[in-house]
Amino acid sequence: MCMHIRIDIYKYFKTALLVAAVTVTASCKRENPYDAPVAEVDGVVLTKSKVYSAIPPAASSEDSALVADEYVRRWVYQQVVLRKSKLNLTDEEQDIEDAVAEYREALLVERFQQKVLKEKFKPNVTNEEIEKYYNSHKSFFTLNETLVKGLFVAVKKDVDGLKNFRKLITNMEDDKMAEIEDFVYHHALKYEMAFENWIPLASIKDYLPDNTIPNEAATLKSHKLAETSNDENVYFILITDCKMSGSDAPIEYVTDKISSILINKQKIEFIKNLKSQLYNDAMQQKLINYYEN
Secondary structure, three states, X not given: OOOOEEEOHHHHHOOOOOXXXXXXXEOOOOOOHHHOEEEEEOOEEEEHHHHHOOOOOOOOHHHHHHHHHHHHHHHXXXXXXXXXXXXXXXXXXXXXXXXXXXXXXXXXXXXXXXHHHHHHOOOOOOHHHHHHHHHHOHHHHEOOOOEEEEEEEEEEOOOOOHHHHHHHHHHOOHHHHHHHHHHHHHHOOEEEEEEEEEEEHHHHHOOXXXXXXXXXXXXXXXXXXXXXXXXXXXXXXXEEEEEOOOOEOOHHHOHHHHHHHHHHHHHHHHHHHHHHHHHHHHHHOOOOOOOOO
């Protein structure tokens, strides 16, 4: 005699999720154990094989249980909503064949286009194109935050060589850069060394006591060394260049963004040309007919 056991999902997958209205049925005799039902909603059955297919091959036992439980939970909720939808929609409202067909066609076209892009599209954006786009669209690249170049260093107050380091960064002589870098790499608690790259001023202020640069306006304008401290640390801020919020973003700061825009435009043009080529090929093969009404 076959015995049917009803248990909830919490016990089945050993996790904290529980769907009270769902039952799990285990059968004592089945030809394929992977076809054993895991959950059922109003006669619609979810089998083990469907659940197992959603589990990554390399997942641990614990992760597998979590993935399985989440899959069952989502499936149950989907079925509950689907059941209610069928009960409350008219036959006309449930007639979605055309919409499904259109979606399937659009999905196939999209997948084909992505495949062709991956295999044949070779983006090529030159510095000249980036500069031209930047100069033509400067209003698109207005800064909403202040950018700076320079040096920020936080060190312990009692660190060895502090006095000499203060002297080095006050003068900032080129032949002393190796010595400055050596001190920073070995003694800094936190630092930003951005003499070539623009960084948001806010990212530096986040490191400072009270999020404040002493005499900020003067420090940004004068490009002189500013210093502040708390009970344990001393902070050095040297601004070598500055772009204020509201001004045009430096081209090097938005180069990656412009490059992405231009590559996307190239993709659009590539797909447009692909469609034209396919159309012309179809016309040559006499696959297209237009009928006069």
